[in-house]
Amino acid sequence: MERRRLKLYLLLGALVIGAFLPLLPVTNLYLLTVLILMLIFVIYASAWNLLAYSGQGSLGHAAFFGLGGYASSMIALNSGLSPCITIFAGAAFSAFVGLLIGLTCVRLKEWFLAMVTFGFAIIIQTVIVSMLASITGGWDGYAVPKLISSDIHHYLLWEYYFIFIITIITILAIRLILKSRIGLALAAIRENELEARAAGIDPVQFKLLAFTISAFIAGIAGGLEIHHFGYITPEIFGVELSFWPIIYSITGGLGTLAGPVIGTVAVSILWDGLNIFGLTYERYIIIGILLILTIIYLPRGLVSLGERFEEKREGVRDFR
C-alpha cells in the first residue's frame, strides 16, 4: 500500500509539473519547444513499448511515425481541416498500413521480425522519395500547416497543452488496454506463446491488434511532430527515429507503463542539457555509453531503481 501511495504522489507531481512548467517565467520558447518534443516522444515511445509488451520488437517504427505525418499533412493541405483533427486521420492510415505490415510480421520471431520491420521503413522511405516524389517533393519535403496557427497569441503554449492532453489520453488508453483481457492475452503470448494457445488465445489475432494500435499511436506522434515543425521531409523515416523509442523504453523500463515516460524525459533532459553545454557531438557517445551501462546494470530500467533501494522482495513482476 505504501508503494501505491508513493506512486500516486509521483504521478500527481508529474502532472502538476507538466501542467505548470510552461507557465513559469524561466520557460522561454526554446524550452517550450524541448518540452513539446519531449511529450511527442513520450507518445511515440509508449506506442513502441506497447508492441514490445506483446513480445514483438520493431526496428522500423519510424515507418508508422512518418506515415502518420505524411498522411495527416496531405489531408490537412487538401481539405483545409485543422491539423488537430487530421492527425487522427493520419494515424488511422498509419494503423491501416500497420495492419498490413503486421500480417507479414506476426508469424515472425525476434530477429526476423526486427529485420522485416526495419526493411519496411526503408521501403516506405524509398517509395516516398522516388515513386511519389511528384506529390511529396522528394528529399526536400514540403511545408505543412502548423498545429496551432502562429497568428494566435501564445500559439506554442496552446500547442503544448493540446499535446499534453493527448499524451495523458494516450497513456490512459494504453493502461486500459494492458489491464483488460487484451493486456492479459498479450502478456501470456509474450511469456509463452505455445501455452497461450493452449489457454485458448489466438496469438495471431492479438499480435495483429497490438501492431495496429501501436502503429496508430505512433502515427499520432508523427503527425504532432511535423505539424509542430511546419514541414516534413523523408528523413522522418530515418534510422534515428526508429531507434529513439527503443532507447527511451529500455532506459525507462521495457514493458512498463511508466518506462517510456520516465525514459523519454530523462534521456531528453540529458540530450538537450549536453547540447546547452556545447557537447553537440559528444552527446551521442555519452548517451551510447549510458545506454550500455543501463542495459548491463539496470536491465529493467529506471523504473526499477525504486525497487533496488527497497529490501529484497519476493520476485517482482517484470511487466505492469
Next chain:
Amino acid sequence: MLAVTGLNVFHGNIHVIWDLSLHVERGEIVTLLGSNGAGKTTVVETLFGLNRSASGEINFLGENISGIPAFEIVKRGIAFVPEKRELFPKMTVHENLELGAFGREGGHPEYERIFELFPVLHERKSQLAGTLSGGEQQMLAIARSLMAAPKMLVLDEPSLGLSPKLVEVVFETIQRLNGEGLTILLVEQNVRHALEISHRGYVLEGGRIVNSGTSSELLDDANVKAAYLGM
C-alpha cells in the same frame, strides 16, 4: 467421447506415430502408458492441435477436430495440462487462472470451486506462479485447465518430478475430479499408480499401441509387469 482412428504423425521425415487408434468414453479415466520416447507426448500434442497429423481422424463429441488450432479445441471442451506443467511463471497465480478461463464463452469463471479444490492456491493468489513449489505448480496447472470448464481433461505426465507424497496428492485430485464427472485421459510413466486410478489403459511402444485393456487386465499382464512394474 473421444475417438482416435488410424492416426499417423511425422516429425519431419521420421514416422513417429503409427496407425494409432484409441477411444475414451464419458466418465472414464483412461491411461496412455509408455516409456520415454514412446511417443506419448506427440499423441496428446496432436490431439490438441499442437502437432499436425499426416492421416487419421480425431473425433470429439461427434465432430472431427483434427487440424483445428489449439485455441479452438479448448473452446470445444478439451483442456490440456502439458508436461512439466508449463505455466506463465512471471504472472501471478490469479492471472494464470484468469488465462485458463480465457477461451470460455459465457458463464462466470468458477474461482470459488477452484479455490475450494485447491485451497493453497487461494493463499498464494497474488504470488508469481514461478515462485510456487513443484507440487503447487502442478496444482495450478490443473486448476488453470479446469477454469476452461472442460468436458475432458488431458494430463501429460502430471507426476513428473514430484515427490512420492505429492504424486499421491495429484492422483487423488485426478480421481476426485473424475468422481465429479470429468472425463480424463492420463499420460503416464508411473504405470502402477496410473493404472490403479484408471478404468482402462493403452500401452504405447515405439509409436504403436502394443497392448490395451482394463486396468486390472494390464496390471496382471506378464509383459506389462516385466517392462513397467519390474516384476
